[in-house]
Amino acid sequence: MNDSVQGKLAANRLQHLLPATLILLLAITVTWLSYTREPSDAFLFPRLISSVMIFLAVWNFLRAFLGLAKVGDGLSSQTLFKIAPGVIVMIVLVYFAAKALGFYVASFLAFLCVFSLYDPASHTAMSSWVKRLLITAAFMAVIYALFTLLLKVQTPRGLYF
Amino acid sequence: MEFLQYFGGVFEPTSFLLLLGGTIGGLILGATPGLSPTMAVALLIPFTFQLEATQGLILLGAAYTSTVAGGAVSAILLKIPGAPANIATALDGHEMARQGRGTEALHVSFLASGVGGIIGVLLLIFLTPVLARWALAFGPSHLFWMAILGVTIIGSLDSKSFVKGLLSGCLGLWLSMIGYDDIQGAQRFIFHDSLTGGVNIITALIGIFAIPQVIEMLAKGRVEHKIAAVSVGKQSLFSSLKLLSKNFKAMTIGTVTGSVIGLIPGVGGQIAGLLAYDQTRKFSKDRDTFGKGNPAGVIAAESANNAMVGPSLVPLLTLSIPGSPTAAVLLGGLLIHGIFPGSDLFDNYPEVAWTFINSMLIGQILMVIFGIWVASYAARVAQIPPPIMAAAVLVLALFGSYSVQQSMGDVYIMLTLGLSMYLLEKVGFSAAPLVLGLILGPIAEANFIQGSMIANAVDGPVQYFLMGTLNIVLIVLVLSSIAWSFFSSRREALKEIQDNPVNSDAGASS
Numbered sequence: 001m002n003d004s005v006q007g008k009l010a011a012n013r014l015q016h017l018l019p020a021t022l023i024l025l026l027a028i029t030v031t032w033l034s035y036t037r038e039p040s041d042a043f044l045f046p047r048l049i050s051s052v053m054i055f056l057a058v059w060n061f062l063r064a065f066l067g068l069a070k071v072g073d074g075l076s077s078q079t080l081f082k083i084a085p086g087v088i089v090m091i092v093l094v095y096f097a098a099k100a101l102g103f104y105v106a107s108f109l110a111f112l113c114v115f116s117l118y119d120p121a122s123h124t125a126m127s128s129w130v131k132r133l134l135i136t137a138a139f140m141a142v143i144y145a146l147f148t149l150l151l152k153v154q155t156p157r158g159l160y161f
Numbered sequence: 162m163e164f165l166q167y168f169g170g171v172f173e174p175t176s177f178l179l180l181l182g183g184t185i186g187g188l189i190l191g192a193t194p195g196l197s198p199t200m201a202v203a204l205l206i207p208f209t210f211q212l213e214a215t216q217g218l219i220l221l222g223a224a225y226t227s228t229v230a231g232g233a234v235s236a237i238l239l240k241i242p243g244a245p246a247n248i249a250t251a252l253d254g255h256e257m258a259r260q261g262r263g264t265e266a267l268h269v270s271f272l273a274s275g276v277g278g279i280i281g282v283l284l285l286i287f288l289t290p291v292l293a294r295w296a297l298a299f300g301p302s303h304l305f306w307m308a309i310l311g312v313t314i315i316g317s318l319d320s321k322s323f324v325k326g327l328l329s330g331c332l333g334l335w336l337s338m339i340g341y342d343d344i345q346g347a348q349r350f351i352f353h354d355s356l357t358g359g360v361n362i363i364t365a366l367i368g369i370f371a372i373p374q375v376i377e378m379l380a381k382g383r384v385e386h387k388i389a390a391v392s393v394g395k396q397s398l399f400s401s402l403k404l405l406s407k408n409f410k411a412m413t414i415g416t417v418t419g420s421v422i423g424l425i426p427g428v429g430g431q432i433a434g435l436l437a438y439d440q441t442r443k444f445s446k447d448r449d450t451f452g453k454g455n456p457a458g459v460i461a462a463e464s465a466n467n468a469m470v471g472p473s474l475v476p477l478l479t480l481s482i483p484g485s486p487t488a489a490v491l492l493g494g495l496l497i498h499g500i501f502p503g504s505d506l507f508d509n510y511p512e513v514a515w516t517f518i519n520s521m522l523i524g525q526i527l528m529v530i531f532g533i534w535v536a537s538y539a540a541r542v543a544q545i546p547p548p549i550m551a552a553a554v555l556v557l558a559l560f561g562s563y564s565v566q567q568s569m570g571d572v573y574i575m576l577t578l579g580l581s582m583y584l585l586e587k588v589g590f591s592a593a594p595l596v597l598g599l600i601l602g603p604i605a606e607a608n609f610i611q612g613s614m615i616a617n618a619v620d621g622p623v624q625y626f627l628m629g630t631l632n633i634v635l636i637v638l639v640l641s642s643i644a645w646s647f648f649s650s651r652r653e654a655l656k657e658i659q660d661n662p663v664n665s666d667a668g669a670s671s
Binding site: 019030033037046049050053060063069082083090095098099103111117118119136140143146150153 | 207208210211321322324325327328331332334335338342344345347349350372375376379380381382383384546547548549551552553555556557559560563564567569572573576580584585586587588589590605606609610613654
């Protein structure tokens with residue numbers, strides 16, 4: 001087996017092992033809580049499900065640990081590099097900025113950032129930015145009409161809107 | 162023939178407009194690569210909150226039906242199936258379009274979809290009340306096993322990995338238990354303030370189905386999006402009808418295959434389309450022409466994937482067991498309107514149930530009429546660049562999940578579930594069993610608790626849950642679905658080792 005194939009297999013093994021470990025930890029926590037928390041009647045069904053879950057989680061972990069887990073393409077470093085900016089935008093704007101800036105402002109920025117980051121058009125040409133801003137504004141206007149005017153949804157306003 | 166009394170409800174102005182809007186919108190959404198029918202229906206649910214239950218269901222049903230058919234437009238004109246159900250359509254449909262027969266391909270595709278869809282909905286109409294009457298005999302123990310069967314069957318059939326399919330189902334069942342327990346009022350698994358009210362089904366559905374698709378679109382990176390659609394000319398509908406009648410055998414095979422597949426929970430439109438295509442090719446005298454523009458291929462695939470839609474709702478409406486991920490989303494739509502499908506649905510809410518089913522029948526006819534008209538516009542929508550589509554779906558998912566309970570907690574849950582699902586899918590986990598677990602969890606738990614109370618008062622839990630003909634049949638089905646999945650994943654793993662010994666030296670995969 002050459003070095004690149006070995007490297008790929010090791011990467012895939014780690015990618016299977018990490019979620020398998022997290023799921024096993026989750027299953028242990030759920031099982032422990034199900035068997036220790038009161039009132040015990042409220043945890044009757046969770047005890048049943050967590051018992052099956054921990055059995056499957058251990059099985060899944062052992063397969064990942066032994067390098068037997070093969071299903072799934074895994075996440076290549078190239079894909080990770082491509083999706084990272086978009087995912088960071090989602091996380092920052094949703095978890096941290098939506099309440100502070102306002103839901104509409106955060107959504108406007110999320111649309112504009114995702115669109116701009118992945119738009120193949122030039123990032124230095126003024127015309128490209130005008131086009132991006134117009135498309136974003138038009139889409140947000142449709143969203144405003146649908147959710148605020150039609151469905152009467154009250155969104156967090158934050159500092160702005 | 163009770164359903165005939167409720168046809169009037171479909172033609173009430175608001176209902177009919179929603180049916181029309183859902184059909185046209187669904188055709189356009191279906192034609193857009195990356196927007197699956199399940200995601201389209203999940204994103205539409207927040208728009209039904211302000212509607213009456215019947216109207217909301219009409220909109221969702223129309224979108225479900227027409228997104229499946231709309232996927233054929235991009236499959237034929239762009240060679241990009243709008244949904245997995247349209248993969249088989251692209252094989253001959255695009256070849257026909259390249260040969261200058263694009264309009265003919267679109268005509269036969271929508272006509273075959275309509276015929277298959279109508280027969281599928283008729284099956285739904287005639288089978289559902291019979292099964293619902295039969296389901297009246299179900300007690301809590303049977304309903305508990307039915308819910309477990311729903312999770313194991315989808316976990317087994319929808320996942321390539323036996324253990325990961327079932328583990329996804331367990332994760333879904335666990336998610337359904339978060340929040341306050343209904344009977345004791347005890348807090349369960351509330352690790353964060355956002356989880357106090359539990360995991361809302363609609364929020365979870367939006368996150369699980371929309372966010373991974375947004376990230377998939379982002380994974381294409383900053384690349385020029387140039388897809389040339391094959392232009393379509395004018396063609397008489399009459400000659401397309403003649404072509405359809407010439408391929409009656411393909412349409413029959415497609416419709417029968419789709420209807421049978423639809424009744425089996427978890428199998429789905431992709432299998433229906435490919436199986437019907439394969440069977441039609443095997444039974445054809447001109448099997449060499451398949452893949453080279455044979456209209457029989459388009460007719461078989463499209464009649465199958467739309468014939469599947471009606472029967473896939475039979476287990477949902479009679480036993481509360483969704484037959485497909487999209488049916489699971491529809492169940493979410495029913496639950497938010499306080500309607501619990503099951504054996505007494507047709508007694509308690511006959512107007513809602515029958516008007517919804519009748520609207521699907523009328524929707525099939527509208528889909529044929531408007532499908533042909535909308536096709537050229539839909540192909541243009543399919544050419545929208547992925548960055549715009551990804552940004553639009555992301556913002557729709559944010560607003561859709563927030564509007565469920567007007568809570569930021571729901572938005573956090575939606576995004577967390579979506580990001581986690583993307584990563585889990587990359588290592589072989591599947592969304593469908595997780596969603597089924599989440600939806601069927603409360604049904605399974607309520608019946609388990611109710612059954613335990615009855616069991617304590619009579620013969621004990623072993624006798625109550627494990628004995629009796631129906632219990633035994635259901636337990637055998639649960640075990641069979643698990644065993645089938647186990648052996649089929651072993652077989653696939655062995656095949657992979659034989660085909661690719663270098664990468665598979667570590668052993669079998671499951």
